[in-house]
Structures are given as C-alpha cells and as structure tokens.
Amino acid sequence: MDLDFFFYPSSVAIFGSFRKGAIAYEILRNIAEGGFEGKITPINPKGGEVEVSGKRFEIKKRLDEKTDVAIIAIPAKLVPGLIEEIGDKIRGAVVISAGFSEIGNMELERELVEKAREKGVRIIGPNCAGIFGVHGKFFGSFEVRVKKGGLALISQSGAFGGAALAMGNEEGIGFSAFVSYGNATDLTESDFLRYFADDRNTKAIALYIEGVKDGRKFIDALKYATPKKPVIILKAGKSRSGSRAAQSHTGSLAGSYEIYKAAFNQFGAIEVEEMEELFDAAKVFEMYDKAGRRIAIITNSGGPGVLATDKAESLGLEIAKLSEKTIKALREFLPPQCSVKNPIDLIADADYERYKRTIEIVGKDENVDALLVICVPPIFIPSEEIAKAIIDAKCDKPIIVNFMAGKLVRDGVKLLAEKGIKNFQTPERAAKAFYWLSLREKV
Amino acid sequence: MDLDFFFYPSSVAIFGSFRKGAIAYEILRNIAEGGFEGKITPINPKGGEVEVSGKRFEIKKRLDEKTDVAIIAIPAKLVPGLIEEIGDKIRGAVVISAGFSEIGNMELERELVEKAREKGVRIIGPNCAGIFGVHGKFFGSFEVRVKKGGLALISQSGAFGGAALAMGNEEGIGFSAFVSYGNATDLTESDFLRYFADDRNTKAIALYIEGVKDGRKFIDALKYATPKKPVIILKAGKSRSGSRAAQSHTGSLAGSYEIYKAAFNQFGAIEVEEMEELFDAAKVFEMYDKAGRRIAIITNSGGPGVLATDKAESLGLEIAKLSEKTIKALREFLPPQCSVKNPIDLIADADYERYKRTIEIVGKDENVDALLVICVPPIFIPSEEIAKAIIDAKCDKPIIVNFMAGKLVRDGVKLLAEKGIKNFQTPERAAKAFYWLSLREKV
Incomplete structure (x- = not known):
C-alpha cells in the first residue's frame, strides 16, 4: 500500500485550536519549525491569524484546496462530520482527537470509519500522537522532533512512542519515520509494517505493540517485511497482569504470548525484552x-x-x-x-x-x-x-x-x-x- | 579487622615519580584536590619540589615520620626493599606497581609478602588502582574522584573499578569508599567485605569479582556481611570462555559458577547480571x-x-x-x-x-x-x-x-x-x- 502521501506529503491542513499550547498549535509549530517545504494550512471556523516562530499563518475557516493530509485535533464528536465535509479534498487524515472506542464510544468510531470509507480517505488513529516523515521534513505530531536516519518507529502507545523518540534521539538514533496509530480503526500496525518494508529511507523498523488488530494480517505483514529489513518488536502485555493492563490501556486483547513469540521466531523478527534493548537493537541495525x-x-x-x-x-x-x-x-x-x-x-x-x-x-x-x-x-x-x-x-x-x-x-x-x-x-x-x-x- | 588507617588515614606518603602525568603525580594531585586534611608526603630519592593545583610540596628523599598509609608506584623489583625500609613507620601500603604474580613473578610477590609480615604492614595490591575513603576525603588512586555517599565498591579489576566509579558518579550514585585490590596478596575481597560491613558510612557494598582467593573465607565474610548490609555482586567469568579469560586476566580460577551462585543465594547476596544492573542496585540500596x-x-x-x-x-x-x-x-x-x-x-x-x-x-x-x-x-x-x-x-x-x-x-x-x-x-x-x-x- 502506498502511504507516501502521509509520510512525504506535499500539503497539510491542521484542524483545531491555535492558541499557544493547544495541540493543533503545537503540531503547527513542529511542522513549521521542522522545515516542511509543502503547503501548510491551519484551519479553524473562527479564522484569524497565528504566529509560530516568526512565521505568520492565516487561519482558514474551511479547507478549500486539495490537500494530502489533514491532521485533526478537534472534539471527537465533530470528527465524522469533518471527514464528510473535507473527504473529497484529502487523501488521508491523522485523527489526534481522543474519545472514541478507547472510552467505549464504539458508535462514534464506527461513524468515523464509515464516512472515511465513503470518501476513500485513509485514517491514522483516532486517539493517537500523530506521525513524522523525517526525510520529507514532515513532523505532524506534538512529539519532540528527531534527527534524520534509518529507523521507522511504529507505536501503539502514543506516550511510549513520544518517550522513545526523545530517548532514542539522545542515544544517537536517527529516524526515518514515526507513527502512533492509536485505536487503529483503519490503518493498522500491519499496514505500516508493509509500507516501511518498502520505504526507501527506512533501514530498520521498530514496533511497540500490546496486541494486534488482526493476527492473520499481522503474520502476513511480518512475512513480507522481515526478509527485506530487520523488524524489531517490543511486545508489551506478556505477563498475566501485563496483559490485563494492556486491555485497559489500548483495549488490546494481548492474546497468548506464546503465539506471538512463535511467529516472531518463525519469521526472524528481532524480539527485544526491554525498552532499552529496543534502542540498542535500533542502533545496531542502523549500522549493519x-x-x-x-x-x-x-x-x-x-x-x-x-x-x-x-x-x-x-x-x-x-x-x-x-x-x-x-x-x-x-x-x-x-x-x-x-x-x-x-x-x-x-x-x-x-x-x-x-x-x-x-x-x-x-x-x-x-x-x-x-x-x-x-x-x-x-x-x-x-x-x-x-x-x-x-x-x-x-x-x-x-x-x-x-x-x-x-x-x-x-x-x-x-x-x-x-x-x-x-x-x-x-x-x-x-x-x-x-x-x-x-x-x-x-x- | 580494623582498616580505618587505610580508609580514614591521618597521614599518607606517596612513593614514585612526580613529573606531570606520572602515576604518583596523579595520585598526589587527586589527594590534594580532593581536600585531604591529613599530612601528605611525596617521596622520591631525587628530592625536589612538586606543584599540584597551586599547592607546593617538598619531595622528601625518604620517609622519616610515622605515617598511616604508603602509596607505592615505583618499579616492582624495588618494592620489597622499600617495605623493609619503611615498614616500621607505616601501618599499611597500597602497592600500585605491577609486575608481580600477574606476569609470573611469583618469587617477587612472595618476597613482598614476607617483608610486610615481618614488619606487620598490611598490603593492598600489588597491581592495583588504589583506594578511596570518600568520607575522609582521601582519594588515594588515579581514578576519577566521586561524590560522597553510601556505596563501597570493591573491585578485583582496577580498570573495571575506575570505569564503574566514573559511570556510577554520572548516574548519581554516592560512594563511601573504593578499593581495587589487584593480586590480593595480603588483604583480599573477604577482608574488605567484613570491614565495610561495619563501616559507619557504608550503606551498601558492591563487589566485582572474577574469582576469590579463599572460598571458605569468602563464604564466612558473606555470612558476616549480608545480615548487616546489602552486598551486591557482579561475578565475571561465569561462562566457559569467560572463565578462561578471567584466568588470563587476574589469574583467577573462576571455579564453578554454580557454587558461587548457591552461596550468593544462601546468604542473601544480591547477584546482578550486568554492569548496568550493578549501578541500578547500588542506586536503590542507597535509598532503601x-x-x-x-x-x-x-x-x-x-x-x-x-x-x-x-x-x-x-x-x-x-x-x-x-x-x-x-x-x-x-x-x-x-x-x-x-x-x-x-x-x-x-x-x-x-x-x-x-x-x-x-x-x-x-x-x-x-x-x-x-x-x-x-x-x-x-x-x-x-x-x-x-x-x-x-x-x-x-x-x-x-x-x-x-x-x-x-x-x-x-x-x-x-x-x-x-x-x-x-x-x-x-x-x-x-x-x-x-x-x-x-x-x-x-x-
């Protein structure tokens, strides 16, 4: 699947509040400061202007041009409507907003998916921390920007991903991309695994998972990716209590760890036991x-x-x-x-x-x-x-x-x-x- | 055994070369810069003067006053004679000089021990990196000075000890003492274990060992120390190749690891698997x-x-x-x-x-x-x-x-x-x- 429009976009629209410290503002700042060379459009029905690090942006009241990616940080209940409204103009949406299935709002999430399917829009999230396409200078997340390099980090947990980016950066790891995929209502870990297996700038892929959406699809993706690149996996929720905790965290049915372990072994994925090992493995595979x-x-x-x-x-x-x-x-x-x-x-x-x-x-x-x-x-x-x-x-x-x-x-x-x-x-x-x-x- | 004269001395004599960069010079500098409040006497037959960080010291040609500790960094073959000469005036000697049993000079080491026994002088080393008594502001080693705290580090390997001091210091660990005991020709790991078990400033003891001199004595020392304080042990030379490597490094017969492991367990020593764990264990036992x-x-x-x-x-x-x-x-x-x-x-x-x-x-x-x-x-x-x-x-x-x-x-x-x-x-x-x-x- 070609997800270049997410990770190497030529235009991005950001929806949300642009007062200082608000999530949409922080994402806009990250994109602008990161040196993104495409078109950047902040959008809020109230209009106005916003300044980030010396640059002035007009806040549009609505999206009226074709745009690769929409980054959405507005109240959850408004998201499906927005997708319906802008669906014809965008290719993909990163939904930062929380308040969907993770707190029991299954219906709202279903609605979001339906609207997206109708319009042919691909969704990352909802309830996620955003994405980075580092080689395209696209930092579409509020997480700390990182140095360019060969590691694509795919994280089910946004906060884990953010901490891992910051720590990895300090450990000298260079990143090609980052994706926090939250509830994975449309695109899942398996899709990203396949995509980064073919991404020209990714040398190694690191995955933090608590559980997977679809076991069969995940196995197929592993089978596809591992012969091409090292796939480093940190599987959380392995112990009895850990598996229960994962369920209340990401709603993941962590499943039997033995099954995961067997699959990792069979397809030559690099399973690491600790967060620190994830960094060390990433470091070594950036080199060899x-x-x-x-x-x-x-x-x-x-x-x-x-x-x-x-x-x-x-x-x-x-x-x-x-x-x-x-x-x-x-x-x-x-x-x-x-x-x-x-x-x-x-x-x-x-x-x-x-x-x-x-x-x-x-x-x-x-x-x-x-x-x-x-x-x-x-x-x-x-x-x-x-x-x-x-x-x-x-x-x-x-x-x-x-x-x-x-x-x-x-x-x-x-x-x-x-x-x-x-x-x-x-x-x-x-x-x-x-x-x-x-x-x-x-x- | 009371080894306070080593770790809380009131006077120290340093034997060796005092040109900049030489080992005796570096030790003198460490002791002076560390704020040692006792008497410091640099000694070299050539006499002269030496300046370290703004302080001027007369280099005596020989030792003519009673002194707690001699630190000796002169050619190995001269050490037994020196011990004989100064033995009546000192209580202990830290022999930094290498060139004894570790390179096959058994006879020279035997001579050193004999002279020391005759004079009632206790020996640390030879072939060691020196000692710190941090609460007495005594930094009798060329290794990097560390912050005051509760950890006593006992290391068979000088270089390991030095690296561990530097890394531990950066990790925020405070030290009460450090001893690199080299060939352990007189005082051994067991003696230090007992001593630090009773030292008022030591909260926890960390031990790096490849092998021990006397298994029975070591077990007794463990039995004595562990009820009083946490004893953290990093045992190197556990694997087949590791044990061989240890033998060529410190001449240790690493012995069957299973025997060590059983002893650690029986007496409640904290065995750690890696250098990093040594720091983490030390950190936690400084607190609780x-x-x-x-x-x-x-x-x-x-x-x-x-x-x-x-x-x-x-x-x-x-x-x-x-x-x-x-x-x-x-x-x-x-x-x-x-x-x-x-x-x-x-x-x-x-x-x-x-x-x-x-x-x-x-x-x-x-x-x-x-x-x-x-x-x-x-x-x-x-x-x-x-x-x-x-x-x-x-x-x-x-x-x-x-x-x-x-x-x-x-x-x-x-x-x-x-x-x-x-x-x-x-x-x-x-x-x-x-x-x-x-x-x-x-x-």
Missing part, C-alpha cells in the same frame, strides 16, 4: 544488516572483556577461535603482557597503533565474523586516539564499540558518532547487539 | 534497605505501565491487588478515564494534585509494599510539578521513580535528585530495582 556468530573481543582492560565474553556466550554467540596466523601476527608486535587469546587484551597503555593493527589483523581472520572493541579511559592518551584507530582501521567486518565511563571518553564517543559509529554503554549491551545481528543471518 | 514483593504502579501513560508490569511479574514480584477502600478513594477524585486498577493510569494530563493524592492513598493500602511512580513528559505542565508531588506526598513506603525521556524531564529528575530520590531510566529498570529490594526481605 547482519553478522555471523563468531566474535572477537579486543579490549584495553581485562574485566570488561570477561563481562562481554560471559554475555556473548550466554546468548549463544561464539568467542571465535583465532587462527594460528592471527595469533602469530599479534604476538609479533604486541607487548608480551598482552593476551593474544580471544578476548584480546591490549592492556592499559594501548594506543592508536596497537588498536588499529590489532583490528586489521583480527578482521582478516576467517574464523571471525565480527569485532567487539572495548575501551576504558586510556591512561596518558586521549580517548579520541582510540576512536581514530577504529575509524582508520581497514576492516570489512562489522565492528561494535563499547567506550566506557561517560565524560572520560566523551571526546572519543563524539568522534565515532560523527563517522556513524554508535557507542554501546556497557560490554554486555555491546555483546547483545551482536546477538541481534546474528538473528538476521538466518532470515 | 528492603521492600516486600507487592508493588503498586502509578503512571501517566499506559504503555510504560504495562512494560513495568511485565518485568515485575517475570521477576516474581506481585502487582498488588488494591483494597476496595483504595479503589473507592481513587474513584472519588480521579477523572473517569483514569484506570484505578493496578497499574493505576492517571492519563496524560495528570498534574501535581492527581499524583500526590494517588501516592498518598495507595501508600496507605495494606496490600501494597512499595510504589513505582512513572512519568512520561507531561503535556502542558513542567515535569518539576510531578517531581514536587512525589517529594511532597506523605508516604512511608519505598517509592521508586521512572521519569522517562531524557532532556524532556531533566528538570524534574534534577529536583528529585536534590532530595535524594534517584531516577531509573526505563520502567523495566525501575521494576528490577524492586526485585533486588525484595531479596533483602528474606535476609
């Missing part, structure tokens, strides 16, 4: 598509190397057995105190040259699929030196980096980020990232 | 001693409430069944869209009053042992308002807070921190914190 299970660990401190090893092995990864050739080549130039067995310990005074040459030698070992490079604050040299070594090293295999200790390695982490290399904060989180990459080998 | 298993979750967004519920239940916690009285009291003042079942959803426009009253009502429910309060960036009101509600609410039960979305809730998190309430970054990490508290109920 997949990797084999045999990893080499390079570190300047033994302890973190052991922690990474433990975690990797507990996840079924292999600590690669280095070839004789690799061991010989390392032994030739490394100081005798260094350990040339995997994990490779370059010890505390490891510098640019020691890291770079080790990465290049190990990267050529055919027993190694991927490299985990750990750095605790080096003594006597700045962390940027180690970052430069990682950037400069000639290595064709995926490298995941764990620079530890916040401020003390900030400059190194910053330099890596400028080159698109994202940092994982602990050895264990870095090891887990390889696990997710390895799941894609099978797909 | 223990809590029961029945938790109430209060949130302004359904999704995170469901995620917390899932995690709590998967860890064996109970989502408390609220009493009829509580439900009635909540129903009376909460808007009808709010869910008064646990997790309690105060919905997006929840303000100061709604949070405060809910916390107070739920805090009185005898079915509830502890409260998890979640806040995603509230709409229309600043996050400080919610922080204030949590601070002002009269509630005698442990409250753990999860304010989500980084910058968007920064002001609220800051206000909470000023009152000693530490923030957990995700709903799942907050739920896990209750799990650790609940383990202490049994001790």
